Amino acid sequence: MENISIQQFKKEYVKKFEQLYAYRYDEGSSREHFVALGELVRNYYMNNWKSTIDEYKEKETKQVFYFSMEFLPGRMLKSNLLNLDILPVVEEGLRELGLDLDEVSMGEADPALGNGGLGRLASCFMDSIASTGLAGHGNGIRYQYGLFKQKFIDGYQVELPENWLRNGNVWEVRKENKAVIVRFGGQVYMDTDEEGNLYPRYENTKNILAVPYDVPQIGYHNGIVNNLRLWSAEIPYGEEYLFRTEEERDEVKQITEVLYPDDSNYEGRLLRLRQEYFFSSAGVQSIIRYFKTLDEDWSLLPDKIAIHINDTHPALVVPELMRILIDEEELTWDQAWEITKKTISYTNHTILQEAMERWPIDMLEHLLPRIYHIIAEINRRHIEKKIPLYGEELTYRTTIIEDGQVKMANLAIIGSHSINGVAKLHTNILINETLHDFYLMYPNKFNNKTNGITQRRWVQLSNPGLTSLLDDVIGTDWKSNPEELILLKAHVDNSELLNRLEAVKLENKKRFAKYVKDEMGIEIDPNAIFDVQIKRLHAYKRQLLNVLHILDRYSQIKENPDIDIPKRVFIFGAKAAPSYHYAKQIIKLINAVADLVNNDTDIKDLIKIVFVENYGVSLAELIIPAADISEQISLAGKEASGTSNMKLMANGALTMATMDGATIEIYDYVGKENIYIFGLKNNDVKKYHQNQSYNSRNIYEGNASIKRVLNMLVDGSIPGIYHEGQDIFNSLVKFNDEYFLLKDFDSYIQAHKQADKDYQDREKWNRMALLNVANSGPFSSDYTILRYADEIWKIEPQVENLISSYTPVK
Ligand code: C3B
Structure with a gap:
């Protein structure tokens, strides 16, 4: 401007x-x-x-439309x-x-229109698309209520409604003239028109008005402003009489009323299916309406439009685009199918089986009869075409419809030209294990796009101290080309600079300490190690392993109060899905351990525990710049990528990690001296599974520290927990410790001992921190998005690209 x-x-x-x-x-x-x-x-x-x-x-610039059920833009x-x-x-x-x-x-x-990593990634991508000068827009849902507001009452998580729109939203523009109708339910009959062509005749459908609210996505210093289009459900004008009962009216309102608070867990709920079709259909309809204004041949659709689906939640764009092309625009099936596949691409974000979407046929057929017909036909043709090429066995393993269910990942893969994972290991697991059958059929569809983060929000805005240090030392070009951060490496022996880096960190820690004092009444020492684990609460992410470490450390201090270790503040931020009982028990445990430890004067503040309430984007902006240690401790093979790992690294935290997700790539960049790696590798875990040779009870019986710590869960050492302690103990001992915490315990403790030692050597620590900042550039979402643009979407920057030295990395 x-x-x-x-x-x-x-x-x-x-x-x-x-x-x-x-x-x-x-x-x-x-x-x-x-x-x-x-x-x-x-x-x-x-x-x-x-x-x-x-x-x-x-x-007629080619534009990409990023369909996502979730966006977490932050303020x-x-x-x-x-x-x-x-x-x-x-x-x-x-x-x-x-x-x-x-x-x-x-x-x-702070619009919490997402659960966690997937939604925040979508928002980093929106910022990067605009900032690298690409023509691309978001398509999602304008939830009236965002992800629940988390409160702790007596240490338990309580969920309150998040009415983020109470005071309106200055950024959004309601565009009634761009509204479209989305049809649900009813019956569909194939009929013939006067010319003898088959067409679907709908009866008794419920027609809902989808009204878009557009939010600007402003590019960095380049004059570009793209669109994030969020849809809201309303009763169509003049059709109020069709929604006569309170119930019917509520049903409309409910479609965009509230975000499902489940992360990486699938529940086949009708309302969720309604939401998915609602924004998928509205988005595709508005794209088609735009394309028609260009007055181009349909075969050019993939040259003008790319549609990307963020996980399978918008996978109904496949049959929806088919429906419009065939039923409304009267293309042949084969023409429509070619166009659809060329237009759509898909990202997979998880290999957790419990997160894979599978809709019951009955539900789909009842809610979306025509869409179900089309899916069934896609599947019929797929099977028919592939059997001669791959045989029955393999082909049937790729079926979209099986056991009364529609498998959305299979639909997304078959109906698109590209499927990518979000980190190298994750993509390899997709190729070699989870989706191997599809890989045999479509090797060229598979590719990797390691996630990224925007340094604009996660460094420039949230860490002004570090930003001005960087500007002084390496100039300001890193802001438009984050790979320039590597220039910092030349200063690794400059002790004055290292001191300054430490001073910046200290200021950020004081800022967070003030928040903790003001909001929680807990006094924490900014000179302590701030050890941070911030992410959704999930068994595979192993917050519990972190707790076991705390209990072990606590016991040692109690035994030997003169122990020479630096103070630690363990910082947690995590929401649990409201129906995820085990995760909520772990929240209660963390809060109970916090009460015990924070009020025990014997340990002389050597440990403090801070579990912030209502973790989200805004709190992340406060915590990440203040972190010394970044906990990335998922069981190897389970975390698809992780993105807090990148944000924390970029702010000079050292990573304490298993070899999982994109953390492996962080390791590759910073080198083994500048990261703490522990635990089983993916292949080790696989072997244990193959041989069924893991026995957690043996470890419990044979390892005195583990035994001591686990016994604390059940012997009354932690006041305030009841059956939680026993249930958690059972998960680890009786039910064979699904996520191998006990197996990884010793090496985790060792890694933390090393971190204690290193922290006491301030110069060494600061050097490691600096090298983490220096190597964080490649994890910019600007590069990630340029790879999507170049290799998947086939679109090019529209303005002179500020990201000057972009080199595609495979
Ligand atoms: C998450 C994964 O769990 C993370 O490893 C990954 O970094 C992000 O997506 C972004 O790719 N994820 C999520 O937040 N929600 C899902 N339903 C599936 C994956």
Whole structure:
């Protein structure tokens, strides 16, 4: 945008505020200031938003549409100011008006329209698509209520509604003129028209209006503003009489009312299927409407449009696109099928069986009769075509419909031209194990795209101290080309710089410590090691292993109060799915251990435990810059990629990890001296499974420290837990420890001992931290997204690419 002076900004701001509220700006609350500032900032990007979209259309630029059930953008104010290149002006202008941008920013609600990694990845990607100058947009759901607000009551997780829209949303634009109808239910009959062509005749359908709310996705200093289109369900105008009962009206409202709070767990609920079809259909319809304005031949659709599906939640775009092309645009099946496959691509985010979507045939057929017909026909043709090539056995293993269920991953693979995993190990597991049969059929569809993160939010905005250090030492080019961070490596022996890096970390730790004191009343020492595990609570992520380490450390200190180890603060942030009983028991355990340890004066503050409530994007921005240790301790082979590992590394935390997900690639970049690796490898785990040779009870019986720690769960050592202790104990001993915690325990403890030792050598630690920052550049989502663009979507940056030295990495 054009330069704006501080003076001019101040004038415009005060005017905007007073026009909005009719009282003096210095009487406003942060919330009101946020709204006023948001309203003003809109003026600064609206022209670019329009011209970006107009230009794509004029030039018929190929555009990608990223379909995702979840987006976790975080607060957008500062990110928008940063990308518009007016952050310093606004910050200073507000300061001169006696206002603080950080406080004003707190007036914005953090839209929790996602569960965790998958949703946050989608938002990093939206930022990177715009910032690398690509023509690409998001397509999702405007949930009225985001992911639940987490409270701890008596140490238990309680879920409260997250009414993020209570005060409106300044960034969104409701576009009623772009609304479409999505049809559910009823019956479909194949009929013939006057010319003798077959067409589907619908009866008794429920027609729902999908209204888009568009949210700008502003590129970094490049004038591009793309679109994030979120759909809301309404009763169609003039059809209120068709929704006569409260129940019928509620059914409409419910479609976009609340986000399902399950992460990596599949539940075949009708409402979820409604949501999935609703935003898939609305998105495809609006794309088709756009394509028709270009007046091009249908065969050119894949040259103008790419549709990407983020996991299988939007996999119904496959039959939906087929439906529109065949039923409405009257293409032949074969024409439609070619176009569909060429247009759609798919990312797989998990190999956990319990996360694989499979819809009961009855439910699909009842809710979406025509869509089910089409899926069945896709499958029939698939089987018919592949049997002669691959034989019956293999072919039937790839069927979409089996045992009364429709397998969405199979539909997504068969109906697209590309399937990728999200880290090298994950993609290899897909190719060699989980999806091996498909790999034999379609070797060229498979590819890897290791996840990434945007340094704009995760370094520039959340860690201003580190940002100015970097600017001083290596210049500012890393901001548009994060690989330049490697230049920092040349300074690894500069002790003055290392001290400065330590000072930045200390400031960030103090900032977090203040939050902890103010919000939780817990006093923590900023000189302690801040040991951080922030992610959804799931058995495979093994927060429990972290707890076992804490209990072991606690016992040792109790035994030997003069032990010479640095202080540790164990920081947890994690929500559990409301129906995930075991995960909630672990939350209760962590809180009980925190009560025990935090109030035990014998241990002289050598351990503190902070379990923050309601972890989400905004808290991550506060915690990550303050972290010394990044816990990435999933059982090898289970975490598809992980992305907090990248954010923490970029902020100078050292990684404590198993060889899993993208952490393996972090290891490859930083080298074994600058990371703590422990535990079984994927192949070791596989062997145990093959030989069925794991016996956790033997480990329990034979390992004195493990026995001591596990006994604490059941012998009353931890006040406040009841059956939780016994259930967790049983999962580890009686039920053979599904995630191999006991097997990995010793090497985990050893790795932590090494970290204690290294932390006491400040220079050594700081050097390792610096090398982590220096090697974090390749994990920029800008590079990830350029690989998607180049290799999958076949689209090119529309402006001179700021990411100057991009080299495709395989
Ligand atoms: C997550 C995976 O669990 C992470 O390993 C991965 O980094 C992210 O996706 C992003 O790729 N994931 C998720 O958050 N929700 C799912 N339903 C499946 C995977």
